[in-house]
Amino acid sequence: MDLDTENRLASLLLEEARRLQSEADREGVHAYLRKPNVRHRPNSRFLTATVRGVQQANRVVEVDEMWRAREKELELESKLKRRNKERGDSRGEKRKGDSRNMSSSSKIEEGTAYNSSYSDQDDGLGDDEVEKFLHSRVKRGRGAVGSRMDEPGPYLKASSHCRDKEPSPDIRLEEKWEHRVQGPERPLFLRSKSLD
Template sequence: MKQLRERSQDGGVLAYGERPQARSRPNERFLQNTLRNLGQANRRADEDGMWASKRRQEELYVKRGAGHQDMTKLLTSRNVRGRGGIGTRADQIGPQQMDDDAGELRVAGPARPPWLQTHADAADIAASANEAEQWLDWQRQQQQQRQLSDPMAKRSKNKKDKKKKKKSKALRDLAYKDDELWRTLAAASLNPDHPSLQGHDRAAVQGVMLRRMQARHNVCAGKIGSMLELRSNDHPSSGFGALFSPCGSRLFLDYHFSHSVFTVEEGTFWLIGRQQL
């Protein structure tokens, strides 16, 4: 108004026809008061709504015939009831006491001297080791009792023993047959086609030769045309081979020093001997 009054003195009535200049800087206190008033009004509206809903609940309970105890139970069952007269957490359950079994309370005294601590530690270690041994002994006793009381365990144990005996008997019989056949083969100068070996199976004769030479000379078996590497524990770079073809003729092969490898053309062979060149 002061600005308009000053301009009216200069320009007359025309000064009222123009819009006055706006303030370049807003009033901070006016804005703060406005926001504060709005916040207070909103909080007051929320509180009024909360108390109105609470009154409606109480009236509904009273109409249904609920007593004072039911009302108290309703109020205490609610964890948080919003804004009230004594705070936002007025109906929240407070801190509870811990159970007696939750922990063990001890009165801790002063620290022990080092020599007492070492003795105590050694005693604890010995006690724990003794307990562990007792526990293992008890477990072994329980396992033995279960095995003795369980008929299936006895049956499985007897079955295993029978299998072992049967296998050992078969091995003994095979060793006896191999010995007998090996004597005949040695008398025939290791020739599978000798007339004295006509009644024996050729595969059995070759198997005896292979097993005997494996036990004595580290024999290896394979197909003709394959590459075999011959190694020796004593002389890795030396060797000599005497081979048998299916017809029973003895073949001699030269040993390749640089690559430690044989190459053979055809047939099946058994390496039955080796010596240093």
């Protein structure tokens, strides 16, 4: 070690000793027992990686929100087009004749007025659309939506030997334990439907 480095280290140690001595005069021996409050430099690679990760997560969320908003816009546009088409079909040929006489600016004004009048009603799906959506979902276990009115009761399956008294050789015979009652028997009105 060269002389300059030794002198610098010695001056740092002397300065620290003076500081501790002045603190010891004020606070007593506790100044020497306290751990030094050394602030280390933060790990810059960790901080940059953390910031990049947060930025990436925020970017993903923003892109997802953008696509959801775009899908809603497309859905609204298709609904409005459908309603315009249905409304146009109901008016018939008279509307087509009138629209030929209108200027393009008046057509735009009528379209915006029509869109604003229907925008109040675009709050959500209609009852039929909601019901169709709910019935299109796959029902799994307890995750089914609503009561299962279309699937009545936990009834026993109709056994094949009731229909055919003598079984064919390729079908195995049911054991006696398989005839034990596992639940309530199916009512007559449901049995007749299942046999059809």
